[in-house]
Amino acid sequence: MSGGFNHRAVWAIYRFEMARAFRTVGQSIISPVLSTSLYFIVFGAAIGSRIDAIEGVSYGAFLVPGLIMLTTLSQSIANASFGIYFPRFTGTIYEILSAPISTLEIVLGYVGAAASKSLIMGIIILVTSAFFVDVSVAHPIWMLTFLVLTTVTFSLFGFLLGIWADGFEKLQIIPLLVVTPLTFLGGSFYSITMLPPFWQAVSLFNPVVYLVSGFRWSFYEIADVNVAISLGMTLFFMIACLGVIWWVFKTGYRLKS
Amino acid sequence: MSPILSISNVSKTYRSGHHALKNVNLEIERGEIFALLGPNGAGKTTLISLICGIIKSGEGTVLVDGHDIARDYRAARESIGLVPQELTTDAFETPWATVSFSRGLFGKPPNPAFVEKTLKDLSLWEKKDTKIRNLSGGMKRRLMIAKALSHEPQLLFLDEPSAGVDVELRKQMWEIVRGLRASGVTIILTTHYIQEAEEMADRIGIINHGELILVEEKTALIRKLGKKQLRIELNDPIETVPESLAAYRLERAQNGDALIYTYDGTATRTGITALLADLAQAGISFADLHTTQSSLEDIFVDLVRRPK
Numbered sequence: 001m002s003g004g005f006n007h008r009a010v011w012a013i014y015r016f017e018m019a020r021a022f023r024t025v026g027q028s029i030i031s032p033v034l035s036t037s038l039y040f041i042v043f044g045a046a047i048g049s050r051i052d053a054i055e056g057v058s059y060g061a062f063l064v065p066g067l068i069m070l071t072t073l074s075q076s077i078a079n080a081s082f083g084i085y086f087p088r089f090t091g092t093i094y095e096i097l098s099a100p101i102s103t104l105e106i107v108l109g110y111v112g113a114a115a116s117k118s119l120i121m122g123i124i125i126l127v128t129s130a131f132f133v134d135v136s137v138a139h140p141i142w143m144l145t146f147l148v149l150t151t152v153t154f155s156l157f158g159f160l161l162g163i164w165a166d167g168f169e170k171l172q173i174i175p176l177l178v179v180t181p182l183t184f185l186g187g188s189f190y191s192i193t194m195l196p197p198f199w200q201a202v203s204l205f206n207p208v209v210y211l212v213s214g215f216r217w218s219f220y221e222i223a224d225v226n227v228a229i230s231l232g233m234t235l236f237f238m239i240a241c242l243g244v245i246w247w248v249f250k251t252g253y254r255l256k257s
Numbered sequence: 258m259s260p261i262l263s264i265s266n267v268s269k270t271y272r273s274g275h276h277a278l279k280n281v282n283l284e285i286e287r288g289e290i291f292a293l294l295g296p297n298g299a300g301k302t303t304l305i306s307l308i309c310g311i312i313k314s315g316e317g318t319v320l321v322d323g324h325d326i327a328r329d330y331r332a333a334r335e336s337i338g339l340v341p342q343e344l345t346t347d348a349f350e351t352p353w354a355t356v357s358f359s360r361g362l363f364g365k366p367p368n369p370a371f372v373e374k375t376l377k378d379l380s381l382w383e384k385k386d387t388k389i390r391n392l393s394g395g396m397k398r399r400l401m402i403a404k405a406l407s408h409e410p411q412l413l414f415l416d417e418p419s420a421g422v423d424v425e426l427r428k429q430m431w432e433i434v435r436g437l438r439a440s441g442v443t444i445i446l447t448t449h450y451i452q453e454a455e456e457m458a459d460r461i462g463i464i465n466h467g468e469l470i471l472v473e474e475k476t477a478l479i480r481k482l483g484k485k486q487l488r489i490e491l492n493d494p495i496e497t498v499p500e501s502l503a504a505y506r507l508e509r510a511q512n513g514d515a516l517i518y519t520y521d522g523t524a525t526r527t528g529i530t531a532l533l534a535d536l537a538q539a540g541i542s543f544a545d546l547h548t549t550q551s552s553l554e555d556i557f558v559d560l561v562r563r564p565k
Contacts, residue, residue, distance in 0.1 A: 006364045012361030016358050091341075094309075094345065098311055100335045101364075256311065
């Protein structure tokens with residue numbers, strides 16, 4: 001195997017991480033499904049019935065892409081950051097560091113598993129939502145593309161967070177103080193065109209706006225920003241994360257003294 | 258055959274400025290058990306971590322089975338198994354899953370028969386499906402050895418294998434290590450128990466303040482151990498040792514109040530009887546006699562306490 005690609009190591013990490021999710025099935029699958037269902041009952045059925053349709057789409061249906069984004073995004077970060085932070089915390093990271101495995105392979109294993117888990121969750125939420133509201137997907141391929149790009153990008157971001165954090169508090173604080181506000185203000189629950197012009201302009205600095213907008217376009221062909229720009233911004237953020245990860249492993253930041 | 262491990266001019270300075278290793282040179286032969294002895298903080302774990310890739314490499318080169326640990330890290334690391342000092346395991350996994358995981362991580366194809374054999378060799382087979390957190394400390398320690406052996410390494414590092422381990426378990430650990438050596442694995446263990454080094458090792462290296470200050474065959478050290486000293490307390494101090502006693506190479510101590518005779522305690526003839534007769538012949542009378550034996554512990558303490 002020397003010199004080549006250690007696919008067995010990638011597979012070992014991937015399986016290990018997936019097994020962890022299925023072991024804690026209540027926490028990793030049932031709870032997001034439950035909370036999403038609650039969103040649909042409260043905002044979709046109860047309050048949503050009093051809100052006007054947005055560009056011809058009922059509010060309940062309008063919510064679906066935003067809610068899927070909200071969940072997959074936060075789950076990607078949580079899965080990936082915990083996946084790499086926990087071995088650092090317990091010390092089992094020694095085995096990863098001493099294995100004949102490259103940076104790329106480590107990232108593929110952890111990020112691949114985290115992205116897969118949130119992708120599965122996104123699909124489960126999509127299916128769940130169909131029980132509550134009328135969902136239609138205009139561009140299934142683009143829908144999947146945006147979903148995969150989002151899960152991969154935010155799993156990369158979560159992976160970085162898990163490397164940077166030196167305590168459970170830091171692991172929680174970024175999702176809580178940065179990611180949650182960005183997702184709530186990123187148009188998950190509204191179209192940014194509903195905002196006053198000043199806040200519309202501010203919103204364009206929020207990367208989540210582009211994700212939600214592009215993703216919603218793949219459902220209903222309505223978008224706050226041009227789809228090509230959405231796609232470009234998502235790819236840009238992904239490349240930025242990859243760049244930082246490459247630097248982390250090159251310098252051994254927080255991993256090797 | 259080329260050595261399994263070759264360390265040349267290795268130095269390591271941590272970002273804090275701590276000079277953890279200073280120009281270490283060492284070669285490990287295939288099939289030997291090498292004990293790296295030193296007080297806490299001497300650099301034992303740093304040396305192992307550097308070879309295994311857990312910390313960044315410093316200056317110098319390390320070849321494992323002829324492969325450079327930096328340039329050819331995959332081949333080098335495939336040959337190494339590491340059992341770290343801390344008991345770090347995935348509490349919610351089972352021994353079977355974690356050993357299979359380790360094997361995959363090191364790029365080896367699945368081999369249930371080998372995993373089974375490894376678990377059986379380490380008396381963990383009955384516990385293969387038990388959650389690791391429910392295993393005893395001794396079982397966890399053995400499990401970490403099983404993980405390190407999962408990819409059939411040629412070189413095994415055991416960092417403080419008996420730290421915090423009771424006497425019974427320590428003996429068990431020694432049995433395991435001997436069994437591994439018999440199967441052809443080269444073993445490097447670190448310890449601060451001198452008894453452990455004496456019990457197990459073919460060769461002993463002593464490290465202190467990041468410097469490898471001594472590397473010697475254990476049997477050679479035991480020969481040093483075999484050297485005993487006879488101390489003869491004299492009734493009247495003497496200025497010089499008489500010419501007739503020159504053959505005994507006696508040393509004067511306490512301004513001539515005592516004489517010290519160094520002899521080989523393992524020899525059949527120690528020369529003590531002849532010496533006492535010759536002393537009487539020379540008219541030297543003595544008040545007391547006693548013998549002392551320098552232990553490996555004395556040598557060790559002497560070496561590591563020596564000012565830099």
